Amino acid sequence: MSDPILSVRDLSIAYRTGRKESVTAVSGVDLDLYEGQSLALVGESGCGKTTLGLGLLRLLPNLGEITSGSLTYRLKDGTRADLLAMKKEPLRRFRWNEAAMVFQGAMNAFNPVIRIVDHFADTLRDHADGKKWTKAAVEARAGELLETVRLDPDRVLQSYPHELSGGMKQRALIALAIALDPQVLVLDEPTTALDLLTQRSIVQQLHELRSKFGFTMVFITHDLGLAAELADRVATMYAGRIIETGSARDIFYEPKHPYTAGLINAVMPVKGDRPALESIPGYPPSLKAMPDGCAFNPRCAFATDECKRDRVPLSLLTERPLGMDHSVACLHHDQVRLPRKESANV
Ligand SMILES: Nc1ncnc2c1ncn2[C@@H]1O[C@H](COP(=O)(O)OP(=O)(O)OP(=O)(O)O)[C@@H](O)[C@H]1O
Ligand code: SF4
Ligand SMILES: [Mg+2]
Structure with missing residues (x-):
């Protein structure tokens, strides 16, 4: 490029x-x-x-x-x-x-x-x-x-x-x-x-x-x-950091950070059935009292002890085809799926 x-x-x-x-x-x-x-x-x-x-x-x-x-x-x-x-x-x-x-x-x-x-x-x-x-x-x-x-x-x-x-x-x-x-x-x-x-x-x-x-x-x-x-590209921010970035398609159809997936899941679909909206539990942290490790850990359904230790850097997903860069700051991104995968809500 x-x-x-x-x-x-x-x-x-x-x-x-x-x-x-x-x-x-x-x-x-x-x-x-x-x-x-x-x-x-x-x-x-x-x-x-x-x-x-x-x-x-x-x-x-x-x-x-x-x-x-x-x-x-x-x-x-x-x-x-x-x-x-x-x-x-x-x-x-x-x-x-x-x-x-x-x-x-x-x-x-x-x-x-x-x-x-x-x-x-x-x-x-x-x-x-x-x-x-x-x-x-x-x-x-x-x-x-x-x-x-x-x-x-x-x-x-x-x-x-x-x-x-x-x-x-x-x-x-x-x-x-x-x-x-x-x-x-x-x-x-x-x-x-x-x-x-x-x-x-x-x-x-x-x-x-x-x-x-x-x-x-x-x-x-x-x-x-x-x-x-x-x-064309989307970057999700959480508590002052970029925690996921990729093409708009990747982010909306295959988000890999639980927070991005939660944001997408909380939006009413324009077409089709109207399932119950799921909000992300809890609130963003105060800038004066950031949690240790991944800042999203208190709200995250996938959080493990490891997530609470060190800051999680934004890392490139290596399985993506060359040129389709998609990066995420999550230790357990392989577990993240949109509940209704075929139809991203936006
Ligand atoms: N002038 C300021 N002095 C002190 N803190 C500030 C100031 N401006 C913003 N902040 C703090 O910095 C953080 C980020 O604020 P910012 O306005 O960049 O957020 P945002 O994502 O644009 O929010 P919104 O969607 O409400 O516009 C917030 O916690 C806010 O309280
Ligand atoms: S690093 Fe851990 S706490 Fe942070 S989003 Fe990923 S699974 Fe959740
Ligand atoms: Mg603003």
Whole structure:
């Protein structure tokens, strides 16, 4: 396979919670993202999806800090950059031009007192190198982008965010994120809080944008149905770690981690009979009191004493055909099956 566009090794991220205290929200993540791929990061609330997404673009808030690991990125000009060593100015250029983020919570992502057109003006002027963005040029580019996401520029450009519906705001945010033609787009919960029909149309839109612009996509979601529709690859997170990763087909039809299988099993099937949904017992651990060994062990039906001793690393399943990499962090993955194997629920 070619050189990955983004390569993450052993990445850990902590939030400072007091003068001398911190909690590790992302721990030891390894990830390679290849050009044109669409990767879904899935997992329960609080497992670290947003933190990892922000970390990938060095967009963490002040209290968040990358505490170890490496993060390298292949720039548009083909050179490889060490994102952790990048200084303020190159980092400013990197964001939006090379990689952009659609933040979680479309409702609040726009500044409420700034018109939509001025959000485009600020982004284009702040991040575009050298090019002079006149008012007319901004309006033309913003109008073109809004049309790409099926919004009427005449209606939207001069509006304030509160004058748009949730779905319109989400579309406008996506248009803004691709304003400088980034190679990588990270979307954090792009359809949460939208009604079902609007969710459908955003998903359709993302398909169209991807085939038109060919960007690489990481989208963060706890909606497995969305992941099944949009992802080529899926990574499941639990308690700050990636505990399984593979092709969307492998993950949805042959999950090998009990937690991934539990997530899939807890989703209502779209077709066929409606068996009782099974939830995963218990709750995710507190970041301040992580269990020893595999963090899932208190909730796991397969747990043995061995699972409670040492951290279980993510390991490649060797029985998969070459190129079909599927990795899992579970000592007893050979025992894991979906109860209704023929029909994954998503
Ligand atoms: N600014 C912060 N300060 C301290 N802890 C934080 C901060 N932001 C997130 N955390 C903690 O880091 C962990 C991961 O949070 P994160 O927002 O990345 O999870 P998530 O998987 O995106 O959840 P959700 O699905 O609810 O959006 C959580 O335990 C959260 O409480
Ligand atoms: S390592 Fe053990 S506790 Fe962890 S998921 Fe696998 S079987 Fe369960
Ligand atoms: Mg989140």
